[in-house]
Amino acid sequence: MTATAATAATAPPAPTRVAVVGGGQNCEHEVSLASAVAVADALDPASYDVVRLTIGPDGAWRVGDRALPLGEAVAVLQSCAAVLPVVHGPRGEDGTLAALCELAGVAYVGSGVAAGALAMDKWATKLVAQALGIATAPAVLLTAAGAATYAWTHPVVVKPVAAGSSHGVSMVREAAQLPDALEAALALDDRVLVEDVVIGREVDVAVLGTADGGRLVPPALEVVVDGWFDHEAKYGGGADFRIPAPLEDVERKALEEAALAVYDALGCAGVARVDFFVTPDGPVLNEVNTMPGFTAQSQVPKMFAAAGLSYAELLDRLVRDVLPR
Ligand SMILES: Nc1ncnc2c1ncn2[C@@H]1O[C@H](COP(=O)(O)OP(=O)(O)O)[C@@H](O)[C@H]1O
Ligand SMILES: [Mg+2]
Structure with missing residues (x-):
């Protein structure tokens, strides 16, 4: 040789x-x-x-x-x-x-084009979830033209249909707060959602679709915030992540099944983070993120780390799964 x-x-x-x-x-x-x-x-x-x-x-x-x-x-x-x-x-x-x-x-x-677009649209996501029998917060959809006709009767959450990191999301506890909340949401999107307030613990479930059609679901994560999960709580270090989220078996199963069903119905690929409220009546879907926060300290990498897949391994797996064979 x-x-x-x-x-x-x-x-x-x-x-x-x-x-x-x-x-x-x-x-x-x-x-x-x-x-x-x-x-x-x-x-x-x-x-x-x-x-x-x-x-x-x-x-x-x-x-x-x-x-x-x-x-x-x-x-x-x-x-x-x-x-x-x-x-x-x-x-x-x-x-x-x-x-x-x-x-x-x-x-x-x-995720591909359709899944990304559907998941980015919180209204479309609700419709898909409803078709699957997964609860979401009751909501009305408003545009700037219709906003003036909305009659406030009870506390609501106002949010842009498509935004993120809590930008433009406000809790409206009294009618006088409504105009500012609508203005903040409409500054980011032409359409806004006015949702009933869900009382429940916030639990995120990650789903990873693998090239062979498999699905990996690492332990769920509970976001514990003192107050409102706003931009400051998300990035100012005020949120505490608990992994695995303390859940009854039946709650965990219901969350995982709902997360998988919505991931598949939207047609997601790679990793998605499916966010829920856990209420005494079962899981209520909040939103689906097809490109969730992805620093090593973000929810998804932490959930996979708890399942034994390091940050670098998770990234390597995501890339290898899409490389042409
Ligand atoms: N209907 C709701 N009831 C109670 N809290 C809500 C509701 N909608 C949103 N929130 C709170 O606001 C935060 C941000 O809202 P979300 O819809 O997740 O927007 P973003 O896409 O910006 O993360 C949530 O994590 C939750 O704490
Ligand atoms: Mg969110």
């Missing part, structure tokens, strides 16, 4: 080139940047050659510090074996980035 042949036989395979896209054009821009940096840093350099792309609040793409016209950004995506679209919210998680990858013919991690 020649020296060259020996080297070739033992040389590790070249790292797989993957793109991590962060940022985005919505109120969750900063949260997405944090998720994307954490994801890019956690991908093992022995296995992955990571290209870090960002989308600015103005929609401009960059690779590192270099501005990229969209056409060049697409060419960079096409130079990769897979894309990790770590952009939360509208023009990212709502299927837009999935659509770009589909048109560019490049594999990507996570």
Whole structure:
């Protein structure tokens, strides 16, 4: 055996080139940047050659510090074996980035166009959940035109149909608070939901669909907040995550079944976080996140860590599952 042949036989395979896209054009821009940096840093350099792309609040793409016209950004995506679209919210998680990858013919991690769009739309998600017999908070859908006709009768939660990180979400305990709440929600979306207040514990369930059609559900997580799970509680360190969420067996089963049913009905792929309220009458679905917060400290990575899958292993699995075989 020649020296060259020996080297070739033992040389590790070249790292797989993957793109991590962060940022985005919505109120969750900063949260997405944090998720994307954490994801890019956690991908093992022995296995992955990571290209870090960002989308600015103005929609401009960059690779590192270099501005990229969209056409060049697409060419960079096409130079990769897979894309990790770590952009939360509208023009990212709502299927837009999935659509770009589909048109560019490049594999990507996570849900496709339809699932992303449906899950981003809290009204559409409710309709799907109702069809499955899964409870959601009773709600009315309002637009700016209809908002003036809404008659407040009891405490409600007002929220944009499509937003995230609690932006534009307010509790309205008295009629006088309604106009400001509607204005805050309508600033982020043309449609808002006015929901009944659900009294219950907040429990998140992660679902990971695997390439062979399997489903992994790690232990559920309870979000314990002193007060309201607003933006400050989410990112100011005021929320306490309990894993596994203390649940009766029957509650845990009901949550897992509901999470799996809604994941499959929406047609999700990769990982999704399905958020519930646990009430004495059973689980009430709040929302589905197809690109949930993804730093190592975020709910989903913590739930998988509790199941024995480290952050780096979870990412590796997500990427390997979409690589062309
Ligand atoms: N109908 C509701 N009843 C009680 N609390 C709610 C309701 N809707 C939302 N919340 C609270 O507001 C938080 C943010 O609302 P959510 O719909 O999850 O928006 P986002 O997509 O911004 O996370 C929830 O985590 C929960 O604490
Ligand atoms: Mg939420």
